[in-house]
Amino acid sequence: MSMRSQVYEWDAGRGNAAANANAGSRISVFIGGIGNNITKPAETTATEFVVIEDIAVSPTLPLGIAAGAGATPVVVTTDVRGLSYDPVQGTAGGRAYVQVRINTTDYFLDPDNVPNDGIPGTASPYPRSLNFQPSFNLYPDVYVLPGQVWDVLVTFYHAAGLLTTTGTSLAAGGVAATGQLQCFVKYTLYDGPDALIANKLLEMGISINPGNVDWYKRSLLASQA
Amino acid sequence: MSMRSQVYEWANLAPVGQTSTLRRTTADVPKALTANREYDLFIGGVGNNITKPAETTATQFIVIEDIACSPNLSGAVQIRINTTDYFQNPDVTDMVGIPGLASPYPRGANSAVALAAATPAAFQASITDNILKSFDLYPDVYVLPGQTFQILYTPLVTTPAAADAVTSTAVVSAFVKYTLYDGPDALIANKLLELGVTINPNNVDWYKRSLIEQQQRSASAAAASAAAAMANGGV
Numbered sequence: 213m214s215m216r217s218q219v220y221e222w223d224a225g226r227g228n229a230a231a232n233a234n235a236g237s238r239i240s241v242f243i244g245g246i247g248n249n250i251t252k253p254a255e256t257t258a259t260e261f262v263v264i265e266d267i268a269v270s271p272t273l274p275l276g277i278a279a280g281a282g283a284t285p286v287v288v289t290t291d292v293r294g295l296s297y298d299p300v301q302g303t304a305g306g307r308a309y310v311q312v313r314i315n316t317t318d319y320f321l322d323p324d325n326v327p328n329d330g331i332p333g334t335a336s337p338y339p340r341s342l343n344f345q346p347s348f349n350l351y352p353d354v355y356v357l358p359g360q361v362w363d364v365l366v367t368f369y370h371a372a373g374l375l376t377t378t379g380t381s382l383a384a385g386g387v388a389a390t391g392q393l394q395c396f397v398k399y400t401l402y403d404g405p406d407a408l409i410a411n412k413l414l415e416m417g418i419s420i421n422p423g424n425v426d427w428y429k430r431s432l433l434a435s436q437a
Numbered sequence: 438m439s440m441r442s443q444v445y446e447w448a449n450l451a452p453v454g455q456t457s458t459l460r461r462t463t464a465d466v467p468k469a470l471t472a473n474r475e476y477d478l479f480i481g482g483v484g485n486n487i488t489k490p491a492e493t494t495a496t497q498f499i500v501i502e503d504i505a506c507s508p509n510l511s512g513a514v515q516i517r518i519n520t521t522d523y524f525q526n527p528d529v530t531d532m533v534g535i536p537g538l539a540s541p542y543p544r545g546a547n548s549a550v551a552l553a554a555a556t557p558a559a560f561q562a563s564i565t566d567n568i569l570k571s572f573d574l575y576p577d578v579y580v581l582p583g584q585t586f587q588i589l590y591t592p593l594v595t596t597p598a599a600a601d602a603v604t605s606t607a608v609v610s611a612f613v614k615y616t617l618y619d620g621p622d623a624l625i626a627n628k629l630l631e632l633g634v635t636i637n638p639n640n641v642d643w644y645k646r647s648l649i650e651q652q653q654r655s656a657s658a659a660a661a662s663a664a665a666a667m668a669n670g671g672v
Contacts, residue, residue, distance in 0.1 A: 235463045236461075236462060236463040271543060272543075273543065273546065274448060274507060274546075274607075274608035274609060274610045275550050275607070275608055276467060276550050276605060276606055276607035276608045277466070277467055277605065277606050277608075300466060301450065301465060301466060301467070301608075302450075302466070302467045302606065302607075302608040303450075303608055307461070319441065320441075320443055320444065321441075321443060321617070322445060322487045323443075323445060323479060323487060323491030323492075323499075323586075324479075324487040324488045324489050324491065326487065326488065328445075329461060331444055332444070332446045332612075334446070334542065334543040334610065334612075335444055335446065335542070335543070335612055335614075337543070341545075342545060342567055343545045343567060344543060344544075344545055345543070345544035345545045345569070346544070347503065347505055347542060347543065347544055347612055347614065348442075348444055348614055349442075350442055351442055351638065352440050352441075352442060352616075352638040367461075369461050369462065369463050369465065370463070371463065416645075416646060416649060417641075417642045417645030417646050417649065418642060418646060419638070419639070419642055
């Protein structure tokens with residue numbers, strides 16, 4: 213098939229799992245060396261066209277700090293809506309953000325045109341639940357043209373909001389357990405003739421989605437008939 | 438790319454010893470807020486900020502599609518374009534904006550947080566509701582080329598509940614989702630505004646298609662008239 217819906221799920225707890233030292237740095241979900249990775253950077257060939265339709269990352273819940281709370285991270289034994297709470301930063305969860313990079317250009321910018329950390333997991337949570345629902349919808353989609361390299365970068369700032377494999381806070385050492393910090397990317401891969409049609413639709417200013425690619429094919433057939 | 442979906446998230450978190458930060462850090466802690474004070478999310482001096490006021494250049498057009506804030510502290514968010522507040526009372530007086538209870542961030546958050554209890558279990562035990570949105574920012578808010586805009590967060594109370602100790606500090610956040618049109622797409626956005634057509638990616642694409650179709654019709658009409666001229670004696 214030449215149009216294929218694809219997903220990529222990254223978990224910081226798989227493979228070479230994330231540690232406290234990784235907090236605050238950008239991690240490529242494809243080749244960052246943390247969590248599950250792939251063999252080479254994500255790129256499109258001359259006959260491929262990728263449309264990124266959704267990105268999401270583990271959520272965070274802002275709460276607050278209570279009077280008399282300690283000044284150093286503590287071992288978290290109780291969670292808040294499935295997220296680990298830390299009385300220093302006052303949030304539950306990893307404070308994670310996800311950015312899309314095409315070649316060397318970051319997609320999400322602050323209003324002063326400076327690249328930012330990307331979409332907060334609080335706005336685009338993965339997984340979605342009754343407690344954590346999306347505020348953000350990636351529309352218009354992000355196009356990766358033939359020959360471009362693309363990347364999805366996760367940054368987390370709150371190691372104390374993540375649990376280790378032994379159930380302690382990541383800020384106190386150890387490595388992240390599975391399911392603590394995850395990222396999700398949904399994209400459609402157009403290949404061969406459909407990638408050519410996708411390019412044509414782009415030239416025409418038409419949104420690239422499977423429905424419009426099919427419409428273009430039908431209009432070609434109708435003009436031949 | 439010339440149409441880009443963008444978000445900005447603000448929280449009252451900054452490193453120890455400073456009230457604001459340009460970059461988020463792993464050592465951020467909550468900063469105290471004053472009740473009934475407007476905090477500019479971009480350059481308000483509390484929490485994460487940016488380097489300069491948010492403004493559009495001559496070749497940019499912004500469409501604000503959603504704003505939201507934490508439901509606790511009775512917080513609200515307001516949009517200010519240049520010096521004009523967007524949300525007003527029916528008597529055209531100033532108001533604090535959209536309450537976080539109507540447009541919560543995150544969606545599904547608690548309506549309040551009981552910070553009096555020092556253990557996380559109390560967060561769950563005391564307040565277990567999930568606030569969903571009652572408000573949808575439609576029609577969208579347009580920021581025309583050359584305009585400055587602010588998103589203002591106002592907490593109506595300082596601490597979540599009267600029983601809380603004064604040293605408790607809530608973490609609150611606010612969120613704005615907008616689409617940035619740049620270059621040719623900003624020109625098209627201006628044209629759509631003149632035409633009274635809603636500005637969204639679909640309509641910008643529609644306008645591009647109509648331009649292309651118009652050009653194609655002109656080209657084919659020119660070719661047909663040239664052919665007719667040739668048939669009539671090659672003049």
